[in-house]
Amino acid sequence: MDNNNRNKPTGTGLVAHWPLDEGSGRTAMDVVSGQADEISYALLDARFTEAIDPGWRFGMNGGSLLFDGYSTWITRKAGASPRLGEAFTVSAWVAPRSYEWGAEQRLSAIVNQHDREAREGFIFGIYRHGSWSLQLGLGGEWHELWCHDRPLAKQKWSHVAATFDKDQAGMKLFLNGEQVAELATPANTAMTPCASDLLIGKNNQAAVLAEAFRHNMFDGLMDEVRIYDRALSTAEIAAYYEAELLPHEGDIPAIAEADIRLDRAPLLKDRHRPQYHASPPVHWMNEPHAPIYFNGKYHLFYQHNPQGPYWAQIHWGHWVSEDMVHWRDLPIALAPEKGAVDPDGAWSGSAAYDENGIPALFFTAGDDSASPNQRVGLARSSFLEDGDSDLVRWKKHQEPLIVQEKGQGMFGDFRDPFVWKEGELWYLLIGSGTDGQGGTALAYTSGNMIDWEYKGPFYVADPDAYPYLGNMWELPVLLPLGKDGAGEEKHVFLISPLGPGADVEVFYWIGAFDCDAFRFVPDHDEPQLIDVGDFHFTGPSGMVDPRTGRNIVFTIAQGERTPQLDYDSGWAHNAGLPVQLLLREDGRLGVEPIEELKSLRGELLCSLRDKTLAEANGLLANVQGDMLEIQVEFAAGAEAGTGTVTDTSRMGLKVRRSPASEEETFLYYDPHSSEFGVDRLKATSAPEERIGGVQSGKLELRGEALRLRVYLDRSMVEAYANGLKSLTTRVYPGRLDALGLQLYGDEDQRIKSLDIWEMKSIYW
Structure with a gap:
């Protein structure tokens, strides 16, 4: 099918068709009606950088539109929308970049014009872990047809279609020309129309997060969006799918990485965005963590929402560097997965070397179906299998390594494992609390990195004397400082308090690490601050640099802006500069930016x-x-x-x-x-x-x-x-x-x- 022919209405019943071939501009043309529909995008009228068009990319045929996951959608005003009722078909080529969690059990819309609570109209979209659905209102009832066993693949083109037919009393879903789901509907019952605008890429009733932010947005590429006022047959949908593949020799083409990746280029001229601090390409990050040196490169991961500059959908972003200064973006390392230990989020953790000296990631696995919902997960690098020197590919251990038991800390608060190996043992600290006695880090050891033995609280401070330490500690870090003036081995123990009355900063103690008892004995009861900037130096992670022996600490530098400003900017937060911690001759903790910054x-x-x-x-x-x-x-x-x-x-x-x-x-x-x-x-x-x-x-x-x-x-x-x-x-x-x-x-x-x-x- 050549480009000229495909931009014309083909087949009876086609009432709207957005080829998305514009390649530039702020509108998308419906070639059936000749109407140009408005595209929303945060940087169209940028406040802090140069205004740019939304992301136009190569598509299945001609161009496609990149939806950024939080601010990009197309609006067809209700008065000009196709009138659908007795039958319709919606189809599109989609390539999701990430999946939403599914706030309020609502879909990330591909196309919709609906009111679920009023049981009117329809929505066609994606849900958790790539499942997808057609939902609509019929005769005062809400009907949902789902496809769970054929999820839509990330970063790959899929052709999806959904039909409804009053006369046939049914709804159907099609994936790449094949019917994959069907649901009977009440006989002789038409869809109840909805007076809302028809939206592509945004849910009509998106769950509100904060100010301008809404959940339930499509993130990824979309092409060739069509609406028919009749239900296409299985044969017609298959024929259309096959015709679309003819220019590609019968195969779905691969998507160039540059066309679907998170691209930092549009934000480089933002007058407030740091340029030599590590940051995700766009959108939201929290603490960098799990630093590790391997094969001549430093790797650093970070809490990341690829969907937008707000807190949700927690993944592990990934950078690599040869000097801890010049960081290169790598693909997301860990994402929540159905059937894995972390269906509801891959939260903070650390990296350590396994029995073969290969990096392994220890992370907080979120599973809301379990109690407690925070567990310790493990992911191993594929380096031994495929020589992946950039550590892009990780395989998760099928079962959680540690599940918190009652009596082990504050039940339900159990996160941020910090792991290292000494001799033949792996040591693990994890943030928690001690019911009524303030925060703590819990201690575990293992001889094989899989089976862990509980050793009790690592250290408990006096909650009455230091109430600002809260009732739970996050992100524990222990680093060796070497010998003091008296020849005693010293360590520094870092934590971040949380809970009622907590001062969320990086506090530390200098003291002795009793390796045999797995306990910390501080030289001073009162916790000390590394940074006095008040909540801008938080979320600590650390490592002993194998190349130089230095103690290196990484932090998050919170942005402090309103949600609206984050929305308008397209980014939120960045890492602080890496710093070296050392024991000074006077016994105090020294903090210096690393020499590589020169x-x-x-x-x-x-x-x-x-x-x-x-x-x-x-x-x-x-x-x-x-x-x-x-x-x-x-x-x-x-x-x-x-x-x-x-x-x-x-x-x-x-x-x-x-x-x-x-x-x-x-x-x-x-x-x-x-x-x-x-x-x-x-x-x-x-x-x-x-x-x-x-x-x-x-x-x-x-x-x-x-x-x-x-x-x-x-x-x-x-x-x-x-x-x-x-x-x-x-x-x-x-x-x-x-x-x-x-x-x-x-x-x-x-x-x-x-x-x-x-x-x-x-x-x-």
Whole structure:
């Protein structure tokens, strides 16, 4: 069938046909009526980047339309919609990119014009794990025809068709020209019409998530959408399917990876989206986790919703890198699967080496049909079978490794396994609580990575003394720090609190790890913070880098924006920069950005030594940027010219500053109060952004001069003070000229050194 012929109405009863061959633009032409229907898409009128058309791609014949999973759909107004009642056929070529969970038991619509509660109209769409259905209202009743045993494959073309016929009193489903399901309907009963708009790709009654976000959206490619006002026969549908394959020598063509992947290119110019922090191509992420080094490459995974920039449909995204700085996107590593251990979500976990030295993933397997619904799952790399050096393919163990039993922690809260191997044993920590005694990590050991023995709580803090630790701990991490000054082996134990009254930050203790008893004995009862930025440095994961022996920690940098802004932007959250944790000579925990970040330095924009504050600011007047590395050391005491701390007290750096300081973000240190903080009261003039206030924490320099290492990456601000504390925060300036810098301090303050580099993107 050539392109000219297929764009004409073919066969009696064809009342609408969207070939989706436009290749560009904001409308889809129905070649039967000649009407151009509006396409919705979040970036049509982009607020923070260049406006672009929806994703037009190659299709089964000619072009196709890529539906992004949350903001793309086609609208045919109700008054112009085909009138259907006694019989109809709906058909399309579809290639789902992901499956929704099925909020409120509603379908991700292919085509629909319905009101389920009023029992009117019809919906044809996809459900959990690729099952699909035709549903419609007949005589005041709602009828559903399902195909569960022939799910629609991800990222592959399938031809689907659905028919209803009052005279034949039945509904039918067809997959690739073959009837796969049938349901009898009441005799001589027509479909009850619905007055809603006819939508392609969006459910008329989509479940509301937050503000603009709706569930029940189609995600993937769609082509050749047709509606007939009669029920095509089995022979007609088969003949049509075969005719569509003639240009492809009788086979369904493969889809080019570039045509269906999540593509970061449309968001690269977003003025708030970080460019040298790891991020998913688009949509939503939460904590990066399961770092592991294998075959010369670092792998890092992350919690991901491929369907949109909101929390739901949890998968494992995947990056690979040779230096932990320049990350390359890989296909999704783990997705919820029917019949597997994780039908309702693949949640956070870790990676470890198996008995053959090959990476294995330990994850929180979500299964809402079980109690508890959180279990430990295992997936093994296929490297030994097929040499998959990028670790793209994973095979899940059929049964959960650990199912929580009553008496083992807080029943029902059991997630985020952290696994490592020492000697002949694998050790596992998992986040939980201790009914009435606060949070904990539960300890398990195994001699074969499959069978695990419970060893009890790893460590329990005093919930009365530290109520901000909540009643449950997530994301436990244990890393070796080496020997202290007294020759004692030390470890650092990281957790993220959750529950009533919890301060959701990364807290840590330094102490001794009793390997035999599998217990942690802290040197200090009070938990400490790595970062003082208040909820922007969270979700810890960690590894001992086999190449260098360093302790590397990865985190999520929360976005802090409203759901509407996330919707308009198409992305939510990114990873923080990788940091190294070490035990300092003074016994305190050191935190530093990894040295590999120097590879991102571009032009040296400013370099000065031993200047007054005024002189330094004069040289800074022409330095601007939102992708910078800044290193500054303030002279202290006698070096500052005063010999004492002055009344002005605060010293620091203003970033993302507009020329007259209408907008600015102030990073400061107050030696009087030993306070390291950020003042964001003037960070943005945009009323829709919800950042603001002061975030700070304790930093004792003990006579050291203040040294700041600051990374600006569009909305990201990360500051590291003297290798002791970090401060991670977000800013979304409303002004395009908020790009300046200014040092702050007493008028006698001297600047010992200042170096500023332009930073390069890891994606351009």
